Amino acid sequence: MPTLFIVVAIVVFGIAIGLWIRFRVYRYAVVLAAGLLTIAFDALWQRLYGLAYRANANDVVLWSRTIPQFAVIGASWLLTLPAIAAYFGQRRRWWPRHYLTGIIAFVAFMLYHIILQGLARRTAIWSYTSDAAGAWGLNYNLFMAALGALITLLIYYVLTSTRAYPPETAVPTLVLGVVSAPLLVYGILGAPYWLPILIDQSPNVVRVGAIVTLLITVWVVHLACWGIHHSRNQKVISE
DSSP states (O other): OHHHHHHHHHHHHHHHHHHHHHHOOOHHHHHHHHHHHGGGGHHHHHHHHOEEEOOOTTOEEETTEEEOHHHHHHTTTTTTHHHHHHHHHHHTTSSOSOHHHHHHHHHHHHHHHHHHHHHHHHHTSEEESOOTTOOTTOOHHHHHHHHHHHHHHHHHHHHHHTTTSOHHHHHHHHHHHHHHHHIIIIIIITHHHHHHHHTTOOHHHHHHHHHHHHHHHHHHHHHHHHHHHHGGGOOOOOO
């Protein structure tokens, strides 16, 4: 399984670079490269969400936390690939830029992250040592999948909303959008969940915080979908 993560990264980077060279479509390569930068915060997510990897001799140490090489390389596509696929289909006019399209995309991203979490759990390549939110019928892997799906939706929104930007503006915006999306979701929107854990509150308080995080997630999904719908008024300047 870890080898597959690396193979997928090589394949998608190859396709993205090929599109850049052949058709001057640079966005996909930029988003994948920006995805690599998100690994810089992995140690923080390990601390806040109880993320743990299977020990490996090739682990990389970052901020006193170990991160497998496959996770470093896989960071390029784990959160970004579904957003790239959705944007590619949109550019091919397989579906319109519409509010409902955003909702359907979020559901698809959610299924993608559920499958990804399930494969990770079955192959033991990563797991969550904390299950403080896993009460009241709330599965912790589904909770994390919802947050991951929101990150992917925000990346899709950034791709869509910057399609009218010239390259000198689009490139830094895309990089900033991809890097900041996990910080916004895991760091800020997830605060009602992880903050009570850090200050050693009761499990009930943590569970309430998890529910609050999910409610905020629903609201941000609405805002992102509205933004995708509103972007129909943009005139494309560059790809």
